[in-house]
Amino acid sequence: MFKQTTISLSIAAAVFTAPSSVAEQFEKDSEVIVVSGSRIEQKLEDVAGSVNVVTEQEIERELAVDLNSAFKYQTGITTTGSTGEAQALNIRGIGGNRVVYVKDGRRLNDAYSGGGGLIIGRGYFDVDNVKQIEVAKGAASSLYGSDALGGIIVISTKNPSDYLANEDSYAQVGIGYYGVNSEKSATATFAKQLSDLNATSIQVTRRDGEETQNYQENLPGFDYTSNALLLKSEFKLTDSERVLATLDYFDQDSEQVITANEYETRDDNESLSLSLEFDTSTATSFYDNLSTQVYYTDFEQISNQTRANDGSRSRIGPYTDYNDYRFEQSILGARLVLDKQLEFGSVSHQLVYGFDYDGYETSRPRLKTRIDAQGNKVFDNEGQKTFPGADTTMLGLFVQDNIALSDAVTLNAGLRLDKYDMDAKQSELYEGTEFGDISETALSPKLGLVYAVSDNLNVVAQYSRGFKIPPHDLAYQSHGVEPIYQILPNPELDPETSDSIEFGVKGGFDSKQFSVTLFNTKFDDFIGNKVVRVEPSQIPNMPPKTYYQYHNIGEVEIKGLEANFTVWVNDNVSVETGLTYVQGKDKETNEYLSSISPLNGFAKTRYEMDSWSVTAAFKAAKRMTKVPTDDRIKTGGWGTVDLYAEYDFGNLRLNAGVFNLLDKEYIPYESVAGQAADANLEQYTQPGRNFAINAKYTF
Numbered sequence: 001m002f003k004q005t006t007i008s009l010s011i012a013a014a015v016f017t018a019p020s021s022v023a024e025q026f027e028k029d030s031e032v033i034v035v036s037g038s039r040i041e042q043k044l045e046d047v048a049g050s051v052n053v054v055t056e057q058e059i060e061r062e063l064a065v066d067l068n069s070a071f072k073y074q075t076g077i078t079t080t081g082s083t084g085e086a087q088a089l090n091i092r093g094i095g096g097n098r099v100v101y102v103k104d105g106r107r108l109n110d111a112y113s114g115g116g117g118l119i120i121g122r123g124y125f126d127v128d129n130v131k132q133i134e135v136a137k138g139a140a141s142s143l144y145g146s147d148a149l150g151g152i153i154v155i156s157t158k159n160p161s162d163y164l165a166n167e168d169s170y171a172q173v174g175i176g177y178y179g180v181n182s183e184k185s186a187t188a189t190f191a192k193q194l195s196d197l198n199a200t201s202i203q204v205t206r207r208d209g210e211e212t213q214n215y216q217e218n219l220p221g222f223d224y225t226s227n228a229l230l231l232k233s234e235f236k237l238t239d240s241e242r243v244l245a246t247l248d249y250f251d252q253d254s255e256q257v258i259t260a261n262e263y264e265t266r267d268d269n270e271s272l273s274l275s276l277e278f279d280t281s282t283a284t285s286f287y288d289n290l291s292t293q294v295y296y297t298d299f300e301q302i303s304n305q306t307r308a309n310d311g312s313r314s315r316i317g318p319y320t321d322y323n324d325y326r327f328e329q330s331i332l333g334a335r336l337v338l339d340k341q342l343e344f345g346s347v348s349h350q351l352v353y354g355f356d357y358d359g360y361e362t363s364r365p366r367l368k369t370r371i372d373a374q375g376n377k378v379f380d381n382e383g384q385k386t387f388p389g390a391d392t393t394m395l396g397l398f399v400q401d402n403i404a405l406s407d408a409v410t411l412n413a414g415l416r417l418d419k420y421d422m423d424a425k426q427s428e429l430y431e432g433t434e435f436g437d438i439s440e441t442a443l444s445p446k447l448g449l450v451y452a453v454s455d456n457l458n459v460v461a462q463y464s465r466g467f468k469i470p471p472h473d474l475a476y477q478s479h480g481v482e483p484i485y486q487i488l489p490n491p492e493l494d495p496e497t498s499d500s501i502e503f504g505v506k507g508g509f510d511s512k513q514f515s516v517t518l519f520n521t522k523f524d525d526f527i528g529n530k531v532v533r534v535e536p537s538q539i540p541n542m543p544p545k546t547y548y549q550y551h552n553i554g555e556v557e558i559k560g561l562e563a564n565f566t567v568w569v570n571d572n573v574s575v576e577t578g579l580t581y582v583q584g585k586d587k588e589t590n591e592y593l594s595s596i597s598p599l600n601g602f603a604k605t606r607y608e609m610d611s612w613s614v615t616a617a618f619k620a621a622k623r624m625t626k627v628p629t630d631d632r633i634k635t636g637g638w639g640t641v642d643l644y645a646e647y648d649f650g651n652l653r654l655n656a657g658v659f660n661l662l663d664k665e666y667i668p669y670e671s672v673a674g675q676a677a678d679a680n681l682e683q684y685t686q687p688g689r690n691f692a693i694n695a696k697y698t699f
Helices: 005-017 020-030 056-061 160-164
Strands: 050-055 077-080 088-091 100-103 112-114 117-120 130-137 151-157 169-178 183-193 198-210 223-238 241-259 263-280 289-309 319-344 347-363 366-372 377-383 390-404 409-424 438-454 457-468 479-481 485-488 496-509 512-535 545-568 573-586 600-608 612-621 638-648 652-659 690-698
Touching (some): 050 056, 056 130, 160 169, 160 198, 409 457
Antiparallel strands (some): 050 130, 077 088, 112 117, 130 151, 169 183, 223 241, 241 263, 263 289, 289 319, 319 347, 319 366, 347 390, 366 377, 479 485, 512 545, 545 573, 573 600, 600 612, 612 638, 638 652, 652 690
């Protein structure tokens, strides 16, 4: 069971033993620049809201290969899915499409769930080329619009200038092994200053692995491969103007064969993005800096499934279904962000303003071919209902004023106006079904305050409003299983909204840094499934047919506390700790939410010399008893220990890790939340002791 005092004692010991002689080193390491707070660069300590940052150094040191491993030691953030599968982040109990993912200025594809699990995730990119990932927690619609109901994830990758650092060329190769799923990886990076005006970089990564096993190692398993290509070219027009062209490609294939020709699944997830950006710092009367971007992203999942049926529930006897299930989404987007510094007397204003346009085209084709036992086609490529897909356009105008009222007080006031339209696609498959179009506007304000008590201590507070347009897959859901149930479309859905309040303290005293945040968020018009009517079955001895429809039925409140402490004990030893407590309830039913995690925390101790370092990390969670109802699953507390080592030979850098060092068998609540209390959870146990190693050589 997780002992709450463990992390507290680690913090206290480090705080009271840390000398001030390492203040200079700590200040250098702790200054983090983020863009998620205002869409322009800011020091993290100057942001009123809560932002978590994962740097490329942390990704490398902790041998992260995906979202799950990159966010292993973060407060307020959990992950769903595992390596090689669909993945997504959960921020303070809110996830899925209620969180925006932005990579290099581009929105990423929607998530999609079905059959009780995540079919399409938000992690279809390779972390090996990532420079930094920021997670702004709480509503962020005042800057990013729809879907920023619970937060945003901003992913930044390296540009050619990041690799070159005033050199003419750069080259690096790397190989790795990740034992938890036998993944083998190879990566190569090359950057070149082609002329005084142009620099280009290219990175390719290949990964081959297997399904992440449970503790007993008895899952049926699958094989997967992924290929990533990131090509960037920077053109320096003048000393203050730049154009950046980007091609970003990711492909992940998986294959599972449980019984040949009877139970097989082959998935192909492919994403291609093209982007063109222009930046200038040539000041005018309207802006000091201007950044504009146009981009196109095309995402497609193809899932080919073979399913044999023994015929016990069929009038035609045994048969085999060949399913071709797809999720297709393309996004055409444009951005304009400007900032201007203005002075009015003793008050300084930093205006950030601009617009976003995003046009989504989404479809969910499902085709089925059925072959009977004699080899005859019962039907061929017959369309199957889910939802018809939709065309969605979103246009947002935003402005934020960062007002320095004095040397001690900064006020952040933001406002965004969004207009969106969603039209259902026409399809003969849904002939006779009324879908209707959805058109709405939303106004999202934000107000933040940063009060500098001293040079080392800031008190921060923030109110922000978020909204989420009705998802196409819920508004236009139209399918069922005759004569058991039917899901009806509902174009009358209203947007989901949230109101977030945060209060926190951020400090940096010599070699010690900390932040403590209290938060409370209320969500209105949550969309959920509701029984709208029940009709007698037309078939004798069959239960009544139930009709479902998605409605705005929920009012949810989530509140909690997050704390982070980092201390340099001396020139060589640092301690980092974090603690998260979240509680969430459906205010209409007074039931706990299944998306909330139990009390959890981590502690990392790092010993660092000039060319090498070792890190011991402890992560733990309390047992989970605050579940929706007594018939839902509860989990026990757990704690794991990981060890990391890094050695830098100059051109060659080695990283190694041992995970779950004590070979602990445990089940995170997030992986089983909402299941029945008597469910068999063996398949959800986490892997036992495993190791990873990575080597990179720079030319």
